[in-house]
Amino acid sequence: MIFENISLKRFNTFGLSIKADRLITFKLEENAVRYFRTHGVTDGDFMILGGGSNLLFIGDFHGTIVHPEMEGVFVEEKKEDYVKISCGAGIVWDKLVEQTVNYGFGGLENLSLIPGLVGAAPVQNIGAYGAEVKDTIEKVRAICLKDGSLREFSNSDCRFGYRDSAFKHELKGNYLITKIYFRLTTRPKLSLEYGSLKEEVNKLGASSLGNVRKIVINARQSKLPDPGLTGNAGSFFKNPVISISDAENMKKKYPKLPTFEDPYGSIKLAAGWLIEQCGWKGKRKGDAGISEKQALVIVNYGNATGKDIFDLSEEVKKSVFEEFGINLEREVEVIGIT
Ligand SMILES: Cc1cc2nc3c(=O)[nH]c(=O)nc-3n(C[C@H](O)[C@H](O)[C@H](O)COP(=O)(O)OP(=O)(O)OC[C@H]3O[C@@H](n4cnc5c(N)ncnc54)[C@H](O)[C@@H]3O)c2cc1C
Numbered sequence: 641m642i643f644e645n646i647s648l649k650r651f652n653t654f655g656l657s658i659k660a661d662r663l664i665t666f667k668l669e670e671n672a673v674r675y676f677r678t679h680g681v682t683d684g685d686f687m688i689l690g691g692g693s694n695l696l697f698i699g700d701f702h703g704t705i706v707h708p709e710m711e712g713v714f715v716e717e718k719k720e721d722y723v724k725i726s727c728g729a730g731i732v733w734d735k736l737v738e739q740t741v742n743y744g745f746g747g748l749e750n751l752s753l754i755p756g757l758v759g760a761a762p763v764q765n766i767g768a769y770g771a772e773v774k775d776t777i778e779k780v781r782a783i784c785l786k787d788g789s790l791r792e793f794s795n796s797d798c799r800f801g802y803r804d805s806a807f808k809h810e811l812k813g814n815y816l817i818t819k820i821y822f823r824l825t826t827r828p829k830l831s832l833e834y835g836s837l838k839e840e841v842n843k844l845g846a847s848s849l850g851n852v853r854k855i856v857i858n859a860r861q862s863k864l865p866d867p868g869l870t871g872n873a874g875s876f877f878k879n880p881v882i883s884i885s886d887a888e889n890m891k892k893k894y895p896k897l898p899t900f901e902d903p904y905g906s907i908k909l910a911a912g913w914l915i916e917q918c919g920w921k922g923k924r925k926g927d928a929g930i931s932e933k934q935a936l937v938i939v940n941y942g943n944a945t946g947k948d949i950f951d952l953s954e955e956v957k958k959s960v961f962e963e964f965g966i967n968l969e970r971e972v973e974v975i976g977i978t
Pocket residue numbers: 653687688689690691692693694695708729754755756757758759760761763764765766767768807815816817818864865866867872873874875973
């Protein structure tokens with residue numbers, strides 16, 4: 641379907657009243673292939689949009705937006721201890737998680753309630769509660785937007801990192817992800833090391849996929865503002881990753897600095913803590929503000945513009961740099977600022 645001059649309000653979780661010149665939706669992969677074979681796109685005048693939960697639009701988008709709506713979850717292979725499933729890019733991420741948990745397939749339960757669509761999950765290697773989606777992805781199927789050819793990227797082709805993948809770098813904007821192949825376990829080994837997850841699950845009586853999902857959902861609902869009520873895109877910045885020796889030096893100056901071992905061999909700092917120490921938590925500039933629940937989340941209290949939110953984020957970034965010498969990197973992608 642093609643829509644002209646369309647409002648993007650329901651396509652961005654900041655709830656901004658912005659428009660796009662054109663939005664094209666594809667329910668079937670073959671239709672998208674046919675389209676891109678005949679209309680190869682050029683840089684700059686198009687973008688791919690899933691649920692818009694990791695984006696900040698500075699203004700209207702003058703070009704074409706491609707929105708995947710491919711559905712379908714299929715069991716591709718089932719063995720005694722694992723199952724391989726494929727899933728269309730247009731499915732709501734948490735619906736997939738719910739379904740896998742209900743079937744007793746393990747691997748996605750810690751990633752419950754992350755907003756957005758399945759197709760975006762590999763783009764920033766979504767992660768939460770000690771899990772990252774990369775550990776479950778076998779391959780990613782995508783269409784080259786320049787010529788409509790189909791390609792499959794293995795897990796290593798995706799070059800996953802912390803909130804990062806090749807889809808944010810050399811593959812960025814060139815491929816529309818249409819389907820993801822996951823390998824899940826049929827004998828779930830729960831990952832409960834994060835925070836008080838184990839304790840909370842034990843309180844519910846049994847270590848089950850369903851109980852992990854329940855705890856994660858409860859924790860997320862109490863700690864994060866609901867974008868359905870207050871516009872936001874989750875963590876605005878990534879948690880900074882620094883060397884062990886830099887972390888030791890920082891600890892001397894800030895003994896209360898929370899530090900976490902990073903699976904990639906470095907030390908991760910809590911960006912929310914750094915922002916909170918600079919006095920930003922709960923602060924508001926017009927309708928743009930820093931969440932009272934979590935300093936890492938920038939919120940739209942109603943009528944903030946993309947520029948208001950961006951300007952506030954830059955102020956936060958500046959003060960964290962001045963206090964700690966740490967350059968916060970955005971997790972949210974800003975559209976319209978070069
Ligand atoms: C309240 C809240 C909490 C959140 N918590 C977490 C969290 O715990 N962990 C976490 O990792 N993230 C979190 N996020 C961020 C966000 O939910 C994820 O990044 C999610 O994967 C984005 O999905 P989306 O469909 O909304 O993508 P969009 O925001 O629409 O797009 C994000 C990027 O992916 C690209 N893209 C989207 N779909 C495709 C596709 N099919 N093919 C190619 N490129 C594509 C877009 O072009 C863009 O570059 C949170 C967001 C909110 C609002």
